[in-house]
Amino acid sequence: MFTLNRIIRSNIKRLIPYSSARHDFKGKADIFLDANENPIGSATATYMLNRYPDPLQTDVKRKIAQLKKTAANNIFLGNGSDEAIDILIRAFCNPGKDSILVMPPTYGMYEVAAQINDVGIKRVNLTAAFRLNLDKIIKAADSRTKLIFVCSPNNPTGTVISHNQIKTLLKKFNGIVVIDEAYIDFTDAPSTLQLLPEHPNLVILQTFSKAWGMAGLRVGMAFASKEIVDVMNKIKAPYNVGELSQKVILQALKNRNKVKKMVEIVKTERTKLEKEFAGFSFIKKVIPSEANFILIKTAHPDVLYNHLTEEGIVVRNRASSPLCEGGLRITVGAPEENKKLLSLFRNYERKTT
Ligand SMILES: Cc1ncc(COP(=O)(O)O)c(C=O)c1O
Incomplete structure (x- = not known):
């Protein structure tokens, strides 16, 4: 007890x-x-x-x-x-x-x-x-x-x-x-x-x-x-x-209403990102998220990480954590930030396939 x-x-x-x-x-x-x-x-x-x-x-x-x-x-x-x-x-x-x-x-x-x-x-x-x-x-x-x-x-x-x-x-x-x-x-x-x-x-x-x-x-x-x-x-x-x-x-x-509105924006963006992520061939897995970030799994997390940082976007490399092989954790950004992220993903896909 x-x-x-x-x-x-x-x-x-x-x-x-x-x-x-x-x-x-x-x-x-x-x-x-x-x-x-x-x-x-x-x-x-x-x-x-x-x-x-x-x-x-x-x-x-x-x-x-x-x-x-x-x-x-x-x-x-x-x-x-x-x-x-x-x-x-x-x-x-x-x-x-x-x-x-x-x-x-x-x-x-x-x-x-x-x-x-x-x-x-x-x-x-x-x-x-x-x-x-x-x-x-x-x-x-x-x-x-x-x-x-x-x-x-x-x-x-x-x-x-x-x-x-x-x-x-x-x-x-x-x-x-x-x-x-x-x-x-x-x-x-x-x-x-x-x-x-x-x-x-x-x-x-x-x-x-x-x-x-x-x-x-x-x-x-x-x-x-x-x-x-x-x-x-x-x-x-x-x-x-x-x-x-x-x-x-x-x-x-x-200001709880403002918080609610911000959370709604993040959730909408999260859904959009999850859908878009699933369409990229270099992303092996998208873990459905209930938070303000998404864990994706990819064959070459370090290469993708560097591709993003070279263009000024920092994400979190989680590839060395248990059950996260190939994992990058990506915070759901503001709409404009997510557009930029997706365009870098498109470049990456063109470069690597
Ligand atoms: C799961 C979890 N708990 C706690 C914290 C720390 O939060 P705080 O800013 O309140 O110290 C974080 C920050 O990223 C977190 O991810």
Whole structure:
């Protein structure tokens, strides 16, 4: 059975977190002489940023909670969801002893964050149909495996893992299952947020970097039980999401229609690209995508990659990842960018056939 008490590192359990000035004082005041800020102003002409931001991002979380139909105390906000990945590993995995489990091919930061923290990595490849190999996963996880990362829609395949498989994993694994939903807005498949109330070992990651179009801002979300969120807040840097970021997110949350429109454009372009890609003889396989990128397989990925970069288009070479032989991951661009890409593909086809 899952208990948070069993998997949290004992030093984190004992930790008395840094108590920031803005955290300590809850009342109303006019003069703040508690945080060694600059009382005169900011160097920038545009923004007044001389005060530290709300360490727990209360207003932003309240709005996100409304949008996601969850409670504010089930939300952690970080400097991108990459920060949440690192914090989860630091909270639950003892360096040199514990491990995480990942399902290649998948997002590379789970492994990198584990390596930085001297945490072991167990790998169970996805099946040929890019589903979870549940039997192997359960066998591979041992009492020292604290976190399993599932990416859905998965980077770099764009494929979705079914809720049935996720529910089985949540039931059979005694550690925490992290579902990374960075690309959830591009699929009609439901979010696992609806599973949160019955699953104390579930953490869901989402981000403002993809559909919301704010990768430059660096704000990511984790949704989990209040107890897990409390642990994450305990070890984060006190002011991990800046004042400007919090303000901009509040603004963005009022523009959901714009997000919907942008997602529709990306999905239309994705369908067009998938159809066009399928017509090129040098493309052996197009993996149907539920994200904002498409994985294609080709006989000579390096040659195609170079052909594109020579003309100023960069894609991601994924050919060395398991199950991705010959694979290039191509982000769905703006309509004009996709036209250029397709014209380079036509040139390539003429040159190579
Ligand atoms: C699956 C996945 N998770 C998380 C991230 C990181 O997102 P963020 O910008 O919120 O750190 C990415 C970025 O590409 C990603 O592909």
